[in-house]
Amino acid sequence: MDKMTPPERFQAVLMGEKPDRVPVVPFILGFCTKIVGMPLGDFYADGNKSFEAQFMSMRLYGYEQTPMYGYASCGPWEFGGKVGFPYGEGHSAPYVIEHPVNELVDIDKLEVPDSDKPVGGFVEAQKLCDRCVEMGMPGIFQGGSVFTAAAVVAETTKFLKWMKTEPKSAHALLDKVSQMFINQVEYFVNRYGADKCVVFDGGPVEANTVISPQKFEEFAFPYMMKVHKKIREFDIPVTLMHPCADQNLNIPYYIKMRESLNWKGIYAWIFGPETPLKTQIEKFGTHDIIGGNVDPPSIQTRTYQEVVQLCKENIEQGIENPRGFILCPGCEFPPLAEPIKPMAFIDAARQFGVYK
Amino acid sequence: MKILGVSMVSKEEILEGLAKAVIDGDEVKSEELAKKSLEIGIDPYESLMNGCNKGMAKVSDLYELKEMFVPEILLSADAMYAAIDILKPHLKVDASAKKPAKVVIGVAQGDIHDIGKNLVKMMLEVAGFIMIDVGKDVPVDTFVKKTIEEDADIVAISALMTTSMMYMEPVIKKLKENFVKAKVVVGGAPINNDFANKIGADGYGKDAVEAVKVSKKLVGV
Numbered sequence: 420m421d422k423m424t425p426p427e428r429f430q431a432v433l434m435g436e437k438p439d440r441v442p443v444v445p446f447i448l449g450f451c452t453k454i455v456g457m458p459l460g461d462f463y464a465d466g467n468k469s470f471e472a473q474f475m476s477m478r479l480y481g482y483e484q485t486p487m488y489g490y491a492s493c494g495p496w497e498f499g500g501k502v503g504f505p506y507g508e509g510h511s512a513p514y515v516i517e518h519p520v521n522e523l524v525d526i527d528k529l530e531v532p533d534s535d536k537p538v539g540g541f542v543e544a545q546k547l548c549d550r551c552v553e554m555g556m557p558g559i560f561q562g563g564s565v566f567t568a569a570a571v572v573a574e575t576t577k578f579l580k581w582m583k584t585e586p587k588s589a590h591a592l593l594d595k596v597s598q599m600f601i602n603q604v605e606y607f608v609n610r611y612g613a614d615k616c617v618v619f620d621g622g623p624v625e626a627n628t629v630i631s632p633q634k635f636e637e638f639a640f641p642y643m644m645k646v647h648k649k650i651r652e653f654d655i656p657v658t659l660m661h662p663c664a665d666q667n668l669n670i671p672y673y674i675k676m677r678e679s680l681n682w683k684g685i686y687a688w689i690f691g692p693e694t695p696l697k698t699q700i701e702k703f704g705t706h707d708i709i710g711g712n713v714d715p716p717s718i719q720t721r722t723y724q725e726v727v728q729l730c731k732e733n734i735e736q737g738i739e740n741p742r743g744f745i746l747c748p749g750c751e752f753p754p755l756a757e758p759i760k761p762m763a764f765i766d767a768a769r770q771f772g773v774y775k
Numbered sequence: 776m777k778i779l780g781v782s783m784v785s786k787e788e789i790l791e792g793l794a795k796a797v798i799d800g801d802e803v804k805s806e807e808l809a810k811k812s813l814e815i816g817i818d819p820y821e822s823l824m825n826g827c828n829k830g831m832a833k834v835s836d837l838y839e840l841k842e843m844f845v846p847e848i849l850l851s852a853d854a855m856y857a858a859i860d861i862l863k864p865h866l867k868v869d870a871s872a873k874k875p876a877k878v879v880i881g882v883a884q885g886d887i888h889d890i891g892k893n894l895v896k897m898m899l900e901v902a903g904f905i906m907i908d909v910g911k912d913v914p915v916d917t918f919v920k921k922t923i924e925e926d927a928d929i930v931a932i933s934a935l936m937t938t939s940m941m942y943m944e945p946v947i948k949k950l951k952e953n954f955v956k957a958k959v960v961v962g963g964a965p966i967n968n969d970f971a972n973k974i975g976a977d978g979y980g981k982d983a984v985e986a987v988k989v990s991k992k993l994v995g996v
């Protein structure tokens with residue numbers, strides 16, 4: 420049986436101590452609207468509702484994930500474009516209606532929001548974080564990825580081509596997007612204090628199914644460095660990293676970032692199922708917390724028993740990570756999975772994740 | 776050497792040059808070579824098949840090998856379209872030939888991932904299909920309506936998410952309900968052969984090259 424409460428368990432891992440068992444952070448976002456009977460659109464359109472749904476789900480299941488706010492198409496709204504919320508049939512997350520950048524000249528016109536107030540999605544993030552911090556939980560908000568945000572601030576295929584045809588403009592856009600993130604992070608740090616903040620950084624467009632590691636080095640890495648340098652200066656203790664999908668060829672740059680910034684905080688890594696836990700432990704395990712990477716589609720398409728088995732395999736590979744392990748899926752928990760599926764994670768952690 | 780008025784050396788050079796321009800994503804060069812090919816009397820069909828298509832096939836191979844990535848492929852596509860635009864008006868229309876097959880292509884409901892769909896569309900276009908692009912986040916009824924309207928031979932549906940792939944089967948069912956004979960081809964990262972069979976699709980392709988193969992097979996090319 421559990422010997423610690425969820426906050427105690429999570430705190431233990433953060434402090435580098437052994438908890439009673441592996442904590443579970445199921446990366447639940449849209450999924451929890453089903454638990455409370457809320458339209459999925461509300462979850463992203465209103466930070467308060469997002470908080471309530473996540474808080475209820477967290478209490479119901481007793482997992483260690485605390486509420487957070489973010490989505491992959493972050494960026495356009497903050498720069499004056501338009502995003503749609505997932506109210507429509509089949510929708511699963513916010514989507515871009517109007518890219519602020521459609522032509523090269525639009526890049527010059529972009530105004531970088533400053534750090535005195537939150538903008539776009541950060542307004543909703545602040546509502547959620549206010550409630551979290553008030554209750555003693557961290558405020559978790561988005562601080563990237565710069566590359567994915569730039570790729571949706573601009574019309575995506577155009578941005579991808581500009582890296583080759585108009586590299587200067589691509590850099591100018593990335594620079595503005597990185598400054599937007601820095602300013603918004605600064606706003607949250609000023610509001611709550613750095614020790615209450617957790618930055619979430621990650622995105623899918625830098626996956627190697629889309630760009631080469633050379634392009635990552637040239638266009639993603641410098642701006643990720645720029646933001647993280649600031650995170651370090653602010654002294655934010657924990658940064659959640661989610662290199663989404665297959666980013667195996669980008670791993671050397673993530674290592675380089677940690678090394679060249681002489682990182683003193685903790686990174687918690689949630690790579691996709693494409694990156695073996697063994698590799699992650701080898702590359703980051705002595706300094707950082709490793710999150711699991713249970714295959715997200717399988718959570719929806721397979722049975723409870725099969726998901727427990729997948730979690731068991733994940734736990735066995737990760738539990739001995741020197742700096743700690745938490746059980747996670749390799750990306751967002753599928754919003755359409757059955758309500759029993761988060762239980763599969765918790766049951767697996769209780770059965771196979773106990774520290775002797 | 777000249778045969779039938781065409782200089783052989785420069786013909787080969789031009790076809791190879793076209794293929795290379797496509798691989799390099801060099802729009803200016805491919806346009807220039809397409810024009811040149813017409814000037815010296817190369818059959819535009821040959822330029823298309825042994826120049827552009829050859830280049831694009833190489834591009835697919837390099838993507839498979841992780842030696843080329845999406846930004847580079849997008850530029851290759853631009854280079855290829857630039858050449859096609861010049862060559863197309865000069866293609867001889869063979870009255871006895873079968874009319875090219877028509878494909879309605881789109882991304883399943885709720886899904887905005889369209890990079891893969893665009894690549895598949897491009898490869899099918901190169902292979903001679905007439906493409907009707909219905910875009911992304913496409914409702915089930917739109918697929919059905921457009922297929923009937925266009926009298927399409929194939930419906931190609933792309934889905935990148937476990938949520939959106941659930942909207943493939945309803946398209947297939949509705950097509951059947953409406954007695955539409957068009958074949959359905961599905962693809963996208965979470966899709967596999969088993970899933971395609973289970974929902975009653977006529978074909979599945981793991982990438983754009985396979986998309987062309989199955990589509991050709993389905994229409995008997």
Ligand code: B12
Pocket residue numbers: 490491492510511512513514567571575623624626628629663664665691715716749750751753845885886887888889890891892894895931932933934935936937938960961962963964965979980981982983984985986
């Ligand atoms: C780029 C990307 C994005 C970009 C998309 C930009 C765009 N305009 O397309 C952005 C940032 C906008 C994005 C957003 C989101 N994404 Co996304 N994204 C990706 C990523 C990394 C790559 C997709 C891609 O373009 N690949 C490159 C192309 C060339 O490959 P492809 O699409 O697979 O296509 C090839 C084949 O599959 C095949 N094919 C494709 N279609 C068809 C059709 C036919 C008929 C045939 C025969 C073949 C075929 O041929 C193609 C060419 O070879 C994938 C990861 C992955 N592994 O796929 C995640 C992924 C698809 N995203 C995911 C998620 C969760 C999201 C978000 C919900 C995140 C969020 N919470 O906000 C949002 C969804 C927004 C929405 N409302 O739909 C998940 C989906 C998980 C699931 N539920 O199944 C993935 C799998 C990441 C992951 N590891 O979990 N994303």
